[in-house]
Amino acid sequence: MITVEGLTRKYGTFTAVDDVSFVCQPGRVTGFLGPNGAGKTTTMRIMVGLTAPTAGRVTIGGHLYQDIPNPGRHVGVLLDASAQHAGRTGREILELGARTMGLDGSRVDEMLELVSLTPGEAKRRLRNYSLGMKQRLGIAHALLGDPSVLILDEPANGLDPAGIRWMRGLLKGYAERGGTVLLSSHLLNEVELIADEMILIGHGKIVAQGDKKSLLAGAKGSGTTFVTALDNQVLAEALQAKGFVVAGAGDGLRVETEPVEVGRTAAEKAIVLTDLRAADGGLEDLFLELTSDTQREGMA
Amino acid sequence: MSTTAPGLGHALDISSTSPTPFSRLVRVELRKTWDTRAGLWLLISTAVVTALVMVIQLAVVVANDLQVSYNDFLTSTNFSIGLLLPVIGILLLTSEWSQRTAMVTFSLEPRRPHVIAAKFVVGIGLAVVAVIIALVLATICNALYGALSGDTVVWDQSAEQTAYFVLLQVIGMLTGFAFAALLLNSPAAIVLYMVYSFVLPGLFGLGAALIGWFEKIQPWIDFNDAQTGLFDGNGMSGDDWAHFAVSGFIWLVVPLGIGIARVLRAEVK
Numbered sequence: 001m002i003t004v005e006g007l008t009r010k011y012g013t014f015t016a017v018d019d020v021s022f023v024c025q026p027g028r029v030t031g032f033l034g035p036n037g038a039g040k041t042t043t044m045r046i047m048v049g050l051t052a053p054t055a056g057r058v059t060i061g062g063h064l065y066q067d068i069p070n071p072g073r074h075v076g077v078l079l080d081a082s083a084q085h086a087g088r089t090g091r092e093i094l095e096l097g098a099r100t101m102g103l104d105g106s107r108v109d110e111m112l113e114l115v116s117l118t119p120g121e122a123k124r125r126l127r128n129y130s131l132g133m134k135q136r137l138g139i140a141h142a143l144l145g146d147p148s149v150l151i152l153d154e155p156a157n158g159l160d161p162a163g164i165r166w167m168r169g170l171l172k173g174y175a176e177r178g179g180t181v182l183l184s185s186h187l188l189n190e191v192e193l194i195a196d197e198m199i200l201i202g203h204g205k206i207v208a209q210g211d212k213k214s215l216l217a218g219a220k221g222s223g224t225t226f227v228t229a230l231d232n233q234v235l236a237e238a239l240q241a242k243g244f245v246v247a248g249a250g251d252g253l254r255v256e257t258e259p260v261e262v263g264r265t266a267a268e269k270a271i272v273l274t275d276l277r278a279a280d281g282g283l284e285d286l287f288l289e290l291t292s293d294t295q296r297e298g299m300a
Numbered sequence: 301m302s303t304t305a306p307g308l309g310h311a312l313d314i315s316s317t318s319p320t321p322f323s324r325l326v327r328v329e330l331r332k333t334w335d336t337r338a339g340l341w342l343l344i345s346t347a348v349v350t351a352l353v354m355v356i357q358l359a360v361v362v363a364n365d366l367q368v369s370y371n372d373f374l375t376s377t378n379f380s381i382g383l384l385l386p387v388i389g390i391l392l393l394t395s396e397w398s399q400r401t402a403m404v405t406f407s408l409e410p411r412r413p414h415v416i417a418a419k420f421v422v423g424i425g426l427a428v429v430a431v432i433i434a435l436v437l438a439t440i441c442n443a444l445y446g447a448l449s450g451d452t453v454v455w456d457q458s459a460e461q462t463a464y465f466v467l468l469q470v471i472g473m474l475t476g477f478a479f480a481a482l483l484l485n486s487p488a489a490i491v492l493y494m495v496y497s498f499v500l501p502g503l504f505g506l507g508a509a510l511i512g513w514f515e516k517i518q519p520w521i522d523f524n525d526a527q528t529g530l531f532d533g534n535g536m537s538g539d540d541w542a543h544f545a546v547s548g549f550i551w552l553v554v555p556l557g558i559g560i561a562r563v564l565r566a567e568v569k
Contacts, residue, residue: 001311049410050403050568061312066410069319074312077407083400087336096335100320100328100408125337141404148312 001026001180002047002149006056009042009204016042018204019056024182024197026148029175031195032184033287039204040184041079044153048077060149072101076142076150081134081158086127090117090137093126094144101145111140116166131158139167150174152183156190168194188287200290207290215286224279225259228252230272238269254279320409325418333392333422342388343426347433350380354441362448369454373438373445374465375531381430385469386476386497388426390489392419393480393563402568412564420477427473431466456533464530471527471552478552481559484566496551497524519543523551 002024009017017039024030034040045051047058049065057064060075068074084093094108112122115136126134135158142150150171156164171194175181185191191198198215200208208215228251229235236246236253242265245256252275255262259278266273334340353376361368393416396402409415446453457465475496480489504522508515519525526543529536536544 045567045569048407050406052565052567061314063312063314068312068314068410069317071410072408073317074314079403079407080400083403085336085395085399085401087338092335096328096331097404097408099331100324102320102324 001061002030002151002182003059003062004043004047004056005058007043007046007053007058008055009039009046009051010054015204017046017053020201020204020206021056022199022206022209024180026180027175027178028196029171029181029183029194030197030199031191032182032199032201033188033191034184034186034201036186038186038201040186040201041153042204043201044079044151044182044184047151048075048079050079070101070145072097072145072147074145074147074149076145076147076152078135078138078142078150078152078155080153081131081138081155084126084134084137087125089123089125090129090133091122093137094122094141097141097144103144107144111144114143114170115140132160132163135159136163139170148178149180150182152181154185155183156185156187164190188284200287202290208286223256223258225255225257225262226252226275226277226279227255227259227262227266227273228275229266230274234269235266235271235273238265238271319411320414322414322418325409325414326421329392329415329418329422330425332395333388333426339391339395342384342391346381346384346388346430349384350377350430350434351437353377353380354437358441358445358448361445365449367451368442368445369456370438370442371456371461371533373441374434374457377434377438377469378531381434381469382472385427385430385473386479386493387490389423389473389476390480390493391486392423393477394484394486394489397484398486400569406568413560416481416560416563420474423473423477424470427470428466431469434465434469435462460535461533464536468527468530471548474556475523475552478556478559481563482555484559484563501525520546521550523547 004020004022007017007020008015020039020043022030032040032043042051046053047060047065048071060068065071065075088096091108091112094111095105098105098108112119117133117136117140121129121133126137129137135155139152139155142152156167159167171181171183175196183191183195192212197211198209199206200215226249227235232248232253239246239253239255239257239262242261244261247254259276263273263276265271266276332339334343354373357368357373357376360366396405405415406412442453442455445451476489476493479492479496480486483489483492501522501524504518504525508518520543523544526540526547528534529540529544
């Protein structure tokens with residue numbers, strides 16, 4: 001379990017992380033989501049003691065990271081897959097990690113196999129690795145010590161679609177066995193598919209957190225329905241008679257109520273519907289809405 | 301293949317995990333000095349250059365029928381390990397920053413003083429190995445000199461001088477290490493070291509010759525000059541050791557102290 005309490009990090013007058021608090025539960029994949037420069041990486045660096053917090057603290061399983069002996073055995077960390085010596089072979093990078101942690105050499109082969117790096121690829125030097133291969137190696141490095149907590153910064157970056165699917169399966173399985181996973185991403189779709197829990201961060205502040213359902217329930221557009229009937233006019237009148245706000249939208253209508261109410265009205269009046277759906281824009285709209293003042297591009 | 305994540309509990313049970321032993325850190329840091337092509341070749345070329353300089357010296361001496369001793373062969377290492385050991389000392393530390401591996405190193409061992417101490421020990425160890433190689437090479441060259449020239453072979457290296465020689469090389473290595481800690485940047489630290497060992501002595505000498513009061517303080521601040529007694533065969537007097545201690549404090553202890561304090565606090569990116 002990772003517990004972040006009132007974490008703040010300031011650089012001069014700039015506040016990179018602003019009073020952030022959240023919890024990552026064991027057995028769940030927690031997605032840490034936010035646009036570039038929102039404070040995800042800084043938060044993760046503070047977690048593993050590479051950056052000192054200005055205020056607040058992070059505990060992992062009740063301990064400060066600095067107080068965990070041989071931390072690689074408990075917490076797997078991947079902050080930047082490229083932050084390795086370009087002249088070392090992939091195997092040697094794992095070998096150094098295994099030796100530091102006091103692990104058996106066979107663990108290196110196990111991990112290489114787990115992340116599908118062939119013996120030939122493992123002999124290549126890191127400067128000849130693609131970003132996707134570096135990510136696989138980084139994930140292997142994080143898993144070396146058989147940790148119960150994983151902290152991964154943008155692990156899917158550079159992976160091809162098959163690689164992303166592979167990683168999803170790996171992390172899901174890991175969480176199902178009781179592990180705690182925190183992974184960051186600026187790509188919503190990636191996190192949406194893998195994370196049980198989501199933390200949305202923008203401008204160093206947490207703007208929303210929860211599972212997908214509860215996040216969507218709080219989003220703008222919930223309780224709104226798009227409906228199209230064979231006779232929109234009749235349906236609109238029936239809905240208005242019940243006191244719902246109705247407006248035209250494209251070929252159909254936009255109704256300020258739940259789809260079930262619209263369906264019931266249509267059934268009562270024996271009106272044939274050709275389309276009926278909740279007008280939630282999905283997580284993407286929510287994400288953009290919540291972080292709109294932190295986006296680099298102007299929001300429409 | 302096990303990726304089992306033990307412990308469904310919320311607390312992390314760290315009672316059965318022992319801290320990383322220092323000896324393991326030293327072994328890993330030593331491994332890092334030769335596990336890249338650049339690192340391996342730096343070590344190999346240091347040994348090769350040491351041999352090469354001595355062989356050239358031997359050839360010149362024999363060809364010109366000059367008189368040399370064992371100590372003269374050792375002095376030639378000023379142009380080999382005297383130059384390259386500090387560079388090895390610098391890269392021990394700065395490569396972690398230039399290659400950004402410090403992120404991994406310090407997340408696997410958050411007790412940063414332990415990591416730096418391990419590198420320090422590796423640095424001293426490499427200096428001692430370099431000294432042993434130099435002593436062996438000088439022995440071979442001196443023996444060959446006797447065989448080739450027919451002159452009497454002079455073995456003029458006392459135990460004291462050998463100890464001085466070890467000290468000299470260890471200090472060279474540590475000066476590089478200290479500059480590296482101060483700057484955390486390979487090119488800058490190497491340039492600083494070169495200025496310190498080649499430009500500064502000239503400036504100090506010039507200052508001492510031109511400015512009266514500077515001549516009095518120069519021995520106390522010129523660390524290069526203070527080490528002369530370690531290799532010129534004249535030995536170190538009490539005054540020499542005093543100069544050595546004071547100038548060494550300025551050029552070795554102070555940068556090392558500031559540098560280490562910096563590494564311990566630095567945000568690792």
